Amino acid sequence: MLSIEKVDSYYGDFQALRDVNLEVNEGKIVALLGPNAAGKTTLLSTISGMVPYRKGNITFQGQHINAMNPEDIVSLGIALVPEGRRLFGTLTVLENLEMGAYSKHARKDLQKNLEKMFDLFPILKERSSQQAGSLSGGEQQMCAIARGLMTEPRLLMIDEMSLGLSPVLVQEMFKMVTEIAKSGVTIFLVEQQVNHALRVADEAYIMEKGTVVLHGPSSEIANDDYVKTVYLGK
Amino acid sequence: MELIVQVCVSGLLLGGIYALISIGLNLIFGVVRIINFAHGEMVMVAMYLTFWLNYFFGMDPYVSTLIVLPVMFLFGVIIQRIIVQPIQNSSANMKIFATVALSLILQNVALIVCKGNFRTVQVSYGMGTMEWGGIFISIPRLVAFFAALLSISLLYYFLKNTYTGKALRAIVEDHTIARLMGVKVQKLYLLAFGIGCAFSALGGVLLMPFSSVYPTVGIPFTLIAFIVVVLGGLGSMGGTFLAGLFIGVVEAVGGTYVSPALKEAIYFGIFIIAILIRPQGIFGKGKGSEEVGLK
Ligand SMILES: Nc1ncnc2c1ncn2[C@@H]1O[C@H](COP(=O)(O)OP(=O)(O)O)[C@@H](O)[C@H]1O
Ligand SMILES: [Mg+2]
Numbered sequence: 001m002l003s004i005e006k007v008d009s010y011y012g013d014f015q016a017l018r019d020v021n022l023e024v025n026e027g028k029i030v031a032l033l034g035p036n037a038a039g040k041t042t043l044l045s046t047i048s049g050m051v052p053y054r055k056g057n058i059t060f061q062g063q064h065i066n067a068m069n070p071e072d073i074v075s076l077g078i079a080l081v082p083e084g085r086r087l088f089g090t091l092t093v094l095e096n097l098e099m100g101a102y103s104k105h106a107r108k109d110l111q112k113n114l115e116k117m118f119d120l121f122p123i124l125k126e127r128s129s130q131q132a133g134s135l136s137g138g139e140q141q142m143c144a145i146a147r148g149l150m151t152e153p154r155l156l157m158i159d160e161m162s163l164g165l166s167p168v169l170v171q172e173m174f175k176m177v178t179e180i181a182k183s184g185v186t187i188f189l190v191e192q193q194v195n196h197a198l199r200v201a202d203e204a205y206i207m208e209k210g211t212v213v214l215h216g217p218s219s220e221i222a223n224d225d226y227v228k229t230v231y232l233g234k
Numbered sequence: 235m236e237l238i239v240q241v242c243v244s245g246l247l248l249g250g251i252y253a254l255i256s257i258g259l260n261l262i263f264g265v266v267r268i269i270n271f272a273h274g275e276m277v278m279v280a281m282y283l284t285f286w287l288n289y290f291f292g293m294d295p296y297v298s299t300l301i302v303l304p305v306m307f308l309f310g311v312i313i314q315r316i317i318v319q320p321i322q323n324s325s326a327n328m329k330i331f332a333t334v335a336l337s338l339i340l341q342n343v344a345l346i347v348c349k350g351n352f353r354t355v356q357v358s359y360g361m362g363t364m365e366w367g368g369i370f371i372s373i374p375r376l377v378a379f380f381a382a383l384l385s386i387s388l389l390y391y392f393l394k395n396t397y398t399g400k401a402l403r404a405i406v407e408d409h410t411i412a413r414l415m416g417v418k419v420q421k422l423y424l425l426a427f428g429i430g431c432a433f434s435a436l437g438g439v440l441l442m443p444f445s446s447v448y449p450t451v452g453i454p455f456t457l458i459a460f461i462v463v464v465l466g467g468l469g470s471m472g473g474t475f476l477a478g479l480f481i482g483v484v485e486a487v488g489g490t491y492v493s494p495a496l497k498e499a500i501y502f503g504i505f506i507i508a509i510l511i512r513p514q515g516i517f518g519k520g521k522g523s524e525e526v527g528l529k
Binding site for chain 2 (some may be wrong): 044048050069070071074075079082086088089090091095098099100102103106107147151
């Protein structure tokens with residue numbers, strides 16, 4: 001579905017990604033793990049069209065998305081739930097969800113999708129006329145995911161979903177993610193919660209210093225000696 | 235006693251125009267992330283257009299809004315497209331340079347085309363007043379105030395209740411994420427610049443029945459709008475509105491009781507005091523202040 005071949009990305013002169021190869025298959029949950037500053041967020045930003053890449057290829061459902069704008073990439077069906085939520089804080093919850101449905105194809109299903117989101121996250125219905133900035137951390141994360149889903153994605157990329165959430169909430173959010181995946185949306189998950197991520201994901205990639213160092217089915221990755229010592233602390 | 239009320243009322247009415255012009259500046263700042271130092275020149279150009287429409291066709295200033303506002307909206311769109319868009323990602327200094335240059339060019343063109351003379355339009359209601367409880371209220375100033383109030387309310391409604399308006403607010407919050415949602419930000423930058431200029435232009439048209447136009451008439455408006463936006467809060471329409479009224483009253487009171495020559499010094503004084511009281515800078519909360527060189 002999404003294939004990344006030999007991608008290099010830069011911030012000015014600083015090379016943040018080198019020779020990244022990665023594949024996300026339709027219908028799967030794929031996890032991208034790795035330490036801080038490994039380049040995970042940069043990879044998601046590159047896919048979304050926010051960080052230009054100088055080398056390599058990114059294709060989505062067979063179509064090259066090199067040199068496309070973020071606003072066009074989202075209408076192809078790639079949504080990003082950004083690190084730190086980044087809701088529109090002074091807009092209401094409802095307005096945030098409406099912004100998710102901004103592109104033409106999503107706008108015509110606005111009402112239907114709003115109902116779906118309120119079914120999936122009932123708390124958002126309660127809070128719908130509240131400013132998004134006034135929500136609790138967990139509610140904000142739900143709102144950010146719902147906003148992403150409002151774009152009607154085929155592929156949903158979620159960056160550091162569990163950051164700053166309580167263990168109970170993290171558990172709940174991961175359950176949500178599997179549910180969203182079951183509804184037919186492919187999931188690409190960036191996580192620091194390696195344990196949880198490996199449990200829900202079908203496949204996992206480990207990224208270090210701007211490149212992929214390990215990749216395989218989650219069960220294999222979870223049993224890898226290197227991963228066990230470095231990431232799982234066993 | 236009556237004099238102070240009288241002075242405050244006329245200051246308040248003028249403050250409505252300041253609020254109108256400042257909200258235009260604030261919209262451009264919030265959405266496009268540029269301080270339009272040529273904002274006062276939009277007032278000036280609109281005043282000249284109003285003058286000419288009256289001079290050549292005998293058109294009433296209020297009727298001329300039907301022509302002046304669309305023209306100035308378009309002018310704003312063109313400025314954004316041709317001058318601002320190409321330097322959108324340049325340094326803050328570059329952006330300041332560009333709009334200051336635009337302001338000087340417009341002043342000089344006005345000087346060449348229109349000469350330095352003061353121009354006024356003669357309308358029957360220009361000196362008209364009405365009395366209300368011993369207070370005399372200038373009719374064109376009253377009209378200006380309510381027209382400003384109406385336009386600001388319409389903009390508020392637009393930003394709150396339409397899809398495009400909400401997208402503009404989303405851009406003010408976070409333009410990168412707005413793009414991620416599919417918002418075509420470049421188009422909305424054009425729209426915001428157009429609306430901002432049209433607001434400034436409306437201020438100019440409304441001033442015309444009771445004041446005169448000359449090439450440098452816009453300079454104080456840029457400064458006033460800048461102060462009002464800073465006092466009222468970047469991105470805050472309500473705050474900008476109140477700050478506009480406040481500066482209008484301060485100017486009137488200062489001009490009457492201190493010295494007309496000092497009225498500008500007075501609101502600059504307030505500006506400096508306000509910044510001193512909040513040493514972190516009034517811009518502390520303003521999103522994007524770095525991008526325009528305010529931090
Ligand atoms: N906007 C930016 N400008 C310059 N360098 C950046 C920027 N964002 C991230 N970086 C650098 O790129 C590298 C990868 O960062 P990031 O993708 O955020 O890592 P991760 O998400 O894995 O923690 C880091 O060294 C970081 O300092
Ligand atoms: Mg990150």
